[in-house]
Amino acid sequence: MEPTLQIKHVSKSFIQGEVITPVLEDVNLDVFPGDFIALMGPSGSGKSTLLNIISGLDAPTSGDVIMDDYSIIGLDENALAKWRHENIGFIFQQYNLMPVLSTYENVELPLLLFEMSRKERRERVKAAISIVGLDDRIDYFPRQLSGGQQQRVCIARAIVTDPRIIIGDEPTGNLDYRSTDDVLALFDILNNDLEKTIIMVTHDPHAAKRAKTIEQLLKGRLLTPEEKDTMDSNEFTLEP
């Protein structure tokens, strides 16, 4: 099977004046259709940076990110935005919903960039809202929803464009135990039933266990399977 996304020898350093801080070093990762990858690692290990590079929000210092044999490195901002719109669905830790828009309007937002009839748009929005089980909250504003419900709206917004990859940046980081379970159950549905590819950064081992693969980052490097076996997984999970 061909990978959906390939991370090839990606390195990233931040330069401040004369100080160069390496964050990622020669990271390689193949993401296949239907994968559910949990990215774990202590703070500062480079998880968010890797996620930003995968989603085209940041560029690596060296290396390549390839989707369908095309590199996204070097695309200009407008082309990258278009690429993200067509291929990536984002789920944020802070939900990041538009406070002045209703559930329906928040989910509809990414679809406004597609040329499609209002009817088709409505059907897709309602279908996405239905998947996350918020049909009865369709006209609610974010302030009228609980944290778990807001995250579900965020998930609906992420899947409404039918993206190739769903990226979750600590999607359960702000949720209580019960809401976390609800959201993870949704991730299971997305991955198993809807065959969505998911890459999720998490500190929560309970959340990570729901993934098919757990990738661990340490000091900017992805650990090999052998290294993972020899490491105490607590090293990655106890740190906030």
Add this chain to the structure above:
Amino acid sequence: MAAVALALFIFTMLQTIITALEISVAKGPGETRVAVIEKMSGPRTQLPISYWRRLRRFDHVVASTPMGYTIASVGWIDEYYVALLVDPETYREVFPTAARLVPRKQYERFMQIRNGVLVGAEIMRKYNWEVGQDIKLQSLQHKVTMDLQICGILNKGNGSTQQMETQMLINWYYYEGLIGNPGKVNIFWLRLDSPSSTLPVINNVSNYYSAGPLSVIVETESSMLNRLTSYTATIQLIIQVISTVVLFTILMVTVNTIALSTRERKDEIAVMKAIGFTPRKILWMIVNESIITSLIAGLIGTLLAYALFNIKGLTLSIGLTFDFVVHPRVVITGIVISLLLGVISGFIPAYNASKINVIKALHNL
């Protein structure tokens, strides 16, 4: 939004005042008429009526008439109007178009009776006067009461100014008698045989009186009106400066407001960029928002000014009468300025928003 609405309200008001002043000046037609006035201080200094005898004998002069003016109030009400003191017979020869706007029989009556008065249509409407009615007017300068009979109505029409509707024509001889026959007039109007005669007449008349006790200058009707209203040019300039300052200030306020609002929505914009809104899309979205807000505010401000002037109506008589009406040109200018305000004030914040770094913005939440 309120700032833009207020700015456009003020702008429309100020421009309406400027337009009112412009209209009053611009409506002086006909370069075959020239005015003879005192050289140093213009029509405020009166000339002896005896000049008339000589003036009518200059070459190219086909008709001439003396004209004085007084400011007249109606009864003891503080409403003042310009009353032109004319010789009905010769006024008609020099200002045939204006005289023709009065029905012939009414004008003949004006010539026949010494205390006749022709009253502007607007004044007639205001006081519900009728032709044939006896009225009393007070002269502001000479503190005399004029017992007058309305002979006819001065209507606005082609070739006349809108001033006609707010003026009165009174028999100069009658007024002279009331104030003790001083034999003075403010202006002599000469009608010439052709526009090409203007320059020779100006030279001949000016030279003839240059050695006399009261030197005169000769001006065309339009320059005469400009002289009468020269102070309006200064007022116009001041108003224009105020208008510009108001607009510039509001532009700065609007830029700042939109910049603040955009900064407050930085996280929302970052999310939009993350989910696929291109920088170009973000830029146009914010510029459009700024334009729409500015246009709505501009329309509100302009309509408020329109309501104030056009519905309530406002007239100011200061020697000449100024009708303050919001003209379509001012409305269109206001809308165009709102549009420009929207574009200019929205562009810089929109550009900055389109360049927001998504990672930094989301990281700072």
